[in-house]
Amino acid sequence: DTAVSQTPKYLVTQMGNDKSIKCEQNLGHDTMYWYKQDSKKFLKIMFSYNNKELIINETVPNRFSPKSPDKAHLNLHINSLELGDSAVYFCASSLPSAGDEQFFGPGTRLTVL
Amino acid sequence: AQSVTQLDSHVSVSEGTPVLLRCNYSSSYSPSLFWYVQHPNKGLQLLLKYTSAATLVKGINGFEAEFKKSETSFHLTKPSAHMSDAAEYFCVVSTTSGTYKYIFGTGTRLKVLA
Numbered sequence: 001d002t003a004v005s006q007t008p009k010y011l012v013t014q015m016g017n018d019k020s021i022k023c024e025q026n027l028g029h030d031t032m033y034w035y036k037q038d039s040k041k042f043l044k045i046m047f048s049y050n051n052k053e054l055i056i057n058e059t060v061p062n063r064f065s066p067k068s069p070d071k072a073h074l075n076l077h078i079n080s081l082e083l084g085d086s087a088v089y090f091c092a093s094s095l096p097s098a099g100d101e102q103f104f105g106p107g108t109r110l111t112v113l
Numbered sequence: 114a115q116s117v118t119q120l121d122s123h124v125s126v127s128e129g130t131p132v133l134l135r136c137n138y139s140s141s142y143s144p145s146l147f148w149y150v151q152h153p154n155k156g157l158q159l160l161l162k163y164t165s166a167a168t169l170v171k172g173i174n175g176f177e178a179e180f181k182k183s184e185t186s187f188h189l190t191k192p193s194a195h196m197s198d199a200a201e202y203f204c205v206v207s208t209t210s211g212t213y214k215y216i217f218g219t220g221t222r223l224k225v226l227a
Contacts, residue, residue: 099164103159
């Protein structure tokens with residue numbers, strides 16, 4: 001059973017389009033995250049939700065909007081896609097304390113043309 | 114504020130020789146530290162974590178790391194490299210106040226030569 005799953009795995013789209021990436025975890029965790037990995041492999045947190053409530057928003061443009069319909073799902077919607085949005089986006093989940101490891105999904109490679 | 118510095122962006126070793134990937138951290142509090150591995154086009158997998166228990170932490174696939182408070186280091190080692198160890202390795206510190214989040218190092222690419 002996949003612990004953290006993301007769809008789609010690859011996403012190729014034109015500038016200006018709107019797209020969504022879905023994430024689901026079956027670990028029973030309360031906390032979920034979105035990370036962006038740039039072309040130099042640098043990973044940075046974008047958002048975190050705990051029990052469907054937004055708790056971290058790392059100065060991400062308003063074009064990015066996370067949505068958590070329940071604590072097992074955290075989707076990422078991106079409006080008006082730009083070239084600079086091209087990256088690999090990772091979803092993760094964890095229990096909500098500093099020592100708890102985060103479990104990562106396989107990633108979604110977004111390419112904006 | 115917490116941060117981590119991975120001292121080498123690339124490390125090359127021959128198969129069967131020891132691996133050392135260096136990580137220094139900065140933290141006002143006793144940190145939670147992690148090492149993750151990312152194989153090409155894959156997600157991140159936890160190798161090991163330190164959360165203020167034993168300072169020598171053993172992980173999967175023969176990796177281990179030692180937490181040294183006096184040196185603010187958490188270096189990752191393996192006695193004998195295998196070809197399958199070739200990957201990107203990330204040192205991570207978890208913030209310890211308020212909302213917990215990961216701060217990633219910039220990564221070290223390990224190359225294993227036959």
